[in-house]
Amino acid sequence: MTDRRTLPQPPARGNPTVLVIGGGAAGNAVTVLLRRAGIQVDLIETKPDWNATTGSGITLQGNALRVLRELGVWERVSTSGFPFGTLGITAPDGTVLHVAEDIRTGGDDLPATLGMQRPQLQQILIDVVRPSGATVRLGTTAETLEQDADGVSVRFSDGTQARYDLVIAADGLNSATRAAIGITEKPEPTGMAIWRIATPRPEGVERTDLAYGGPAYIAGYTPTSEHTLYAFVVERCRDRASIDPAAHADEMRRVAQGYGGFWPQITKHIADPRKVNYTWCDRLLVEGSWHRGRVVLIGDAAHCCPPTIAQGAAMSLEDALVLAELLTSGRDWDDELLQSYYDRRIHRVRTVVEASVRIGQWQLDGVRDADVPGLIGRTMSVLKEKP
Known part of the structure; x- marks a missing residue:
C-alpha cells in the first residue's frame, strides 16, 4: 500500500x-x-x-464465492469459513420442519454456502x-x-x-x-430490524437453520468456522432512541430465549452489549x-x-x-x-x-x-x- x-x-x-x-x-x-x-x-x-x-458474521452463497475466487482469495476464505449445502426450516421449539438442498449458484466446484466472520x-x-x-x-x-x-x-x-x-x-x-x-x-425502512451477535458454535450446528414465528419474525444462525457462529433474530423495527445500547444484550437475549433446539446454548453467550448489533432493514x-x-x-x-x-x-x-x-x-x-x-x-x-x-x-x-x-x-x- x-x-x-x-x-x-x-x-x-x-x-x-x-x-x-x-x-x-x-x-x-x-x-x-x-x-x-x-x-x-x-x-x-x-x-x-x-x-x-x-460486524459479526456473513453468509456467502456460491455466486459470492465465485467472485472471491476470481479475486484470488478463495483458498483463504475456504479455510477461514464453514461450508455447507443445506438450509433448515424449524419451528420455534427447534423441531426441524424442512431441509432444502442449497442451489450451487457458483457452480458445482464451489460450496453452495459458506458462513464466516465478517471481520475475517x-x-x-x-x-x-x-x-x-x-x-x-x-x-x-x-x-x-x-x-x-x-x-x-x-x-x-x-x-x-x-x-x-x-x-x-x-x-x-x-x-x-x-x-x-x-x-x-x-x-427506505422495510419495517423490520435485526439483532446480530457472534457466539461459540454449539456442537451439531452444521448449516443455517431459520425459525419463522415465535417471539420474533425470524430467528436463525449460521456456522462461521469450526468454533464460531453468527446468530440473529428479526423483529418489527423500534425507535432506535428507545433502546439503550447498554441493554442490547438483554434485549436480544430476551427475544432469543423464546426459541428451542440449539438456541439455549446460543442464548447463554448473549451477554456483552458491545458485541450485539441492532440494525433496521432497509430497501x-x-x-x-x-x-x-x-x-x-x-x-x-x-x-x-x-x-x-x-x-x-x-x-x-x-x-x-x-x-x-x-x-x-x-x-x-x-x-x-x-x-x-x-x-x-x-x-x-x-x-x-x-x-x-x-x-x-x-x-x-x-x-x-x-x-x-x-x-x-x-x-x-x-x-x-x-x-
Whole structure:
C-alpha cells in the first residue's frame, strides 16, 4: 500500500485513473480487479480502521464465492469459513420442519454456502488490496466532485485535490456520493430490524437453520468456522432512541430465549452489549442508471435489501466483477459503457431485492401459508447463471 498526501496529476492519455470511494467488499474487489489490469486506482475509506473489526458474521452463497475466487482469495476464505449445502426450516421449539438442498449458484466446484466472520472476510480483502499497487488513504472522504466531459476533479477532506477519469462510489447504503451526483433515491425502512451477535458454535450446528414465528419474525444462525457462529433474530423495527445500547444484550437475549433446539446454548453467550448489533432493514433500488457522467455507483450505494436470502454481499461483489470487466474490455469509458453495466445488473439485482423484501413483508403481514422455500429456490435458480 502506498500512502501519499498530495496526489499526482493524471497520467498521459491511455493510462486511466480511477477513484474508489469506500473500502468495503465492493470497493476492495473492484480496486483489486482494476489494478490487475494495470489501471491506476486510489481508494479512500472514511473509517480509520478500514472496517477491519466491524460486524459479526456473513453468509456467502456460491455466486459470492465465485467472485472471491476470481479475486484470488478463495483458498483463504475456504479455510477461514464453514461450508455447507443445506438450509433448515424449524419451528420455534427447534423441531426441524424442512431441509432444502442449497442451489450451487457458483457452480458445482464451489460450496453452495459458506458462513464466516465478517471481520475475517474484510481482513482477507484488505490483505489483497495492500500489495495491489493501489493508493489507500484511510480516514478520508471526498468533499466535492466537479465533473466535465473529460473527468472528475475531487477535493478531499485532508485538503488535497486530484483529477480522475472515473469515480466509483462504493460508499454504502447512505452514500454521500449518490446524493452529490443528483440521484434522489434513498433507502427506505422495510419495517423490520435485526439483532446480530457472534457466539461459540454449539456442537451439531452444521448449516443455517431459520425459525419463522415465535417471539420474533425470524430467528436463525449460521456456522462461521469450526468454533464460531453468527446468530440473529428479526423483529418489527423500534425507535432506535428507545433502546439503550447498554441493554442490547438483554434485549436480544430476551427475544432469543423464546426459541428451542440449539438456541439455549446460543442464548447463554448473549451477554456483552458491545458485541450485539441492532440494525433496521432497509430497501433501495436505483432505477434507470447507476451513473451520472463519470461517477458510477456499485454495491449498497445502488441497491440494498433485507438479509432474508443472504444475497447482499454477493450482489455487491458481482457489481464489482461486472464493472471491472467492462472497464477493462478496451471499450471507451463513455455513457454507453456505464449504461451497459446497469443493463447487465438490473434484472438480477431487482430479482434479489424484490424477493428479499417480499419474504420480510410476509412476516410483517402474518402470511401463514407463504412459500418461503419456493421463493428462495426460484431466486437462487436465477442466480445460478453467471452475472
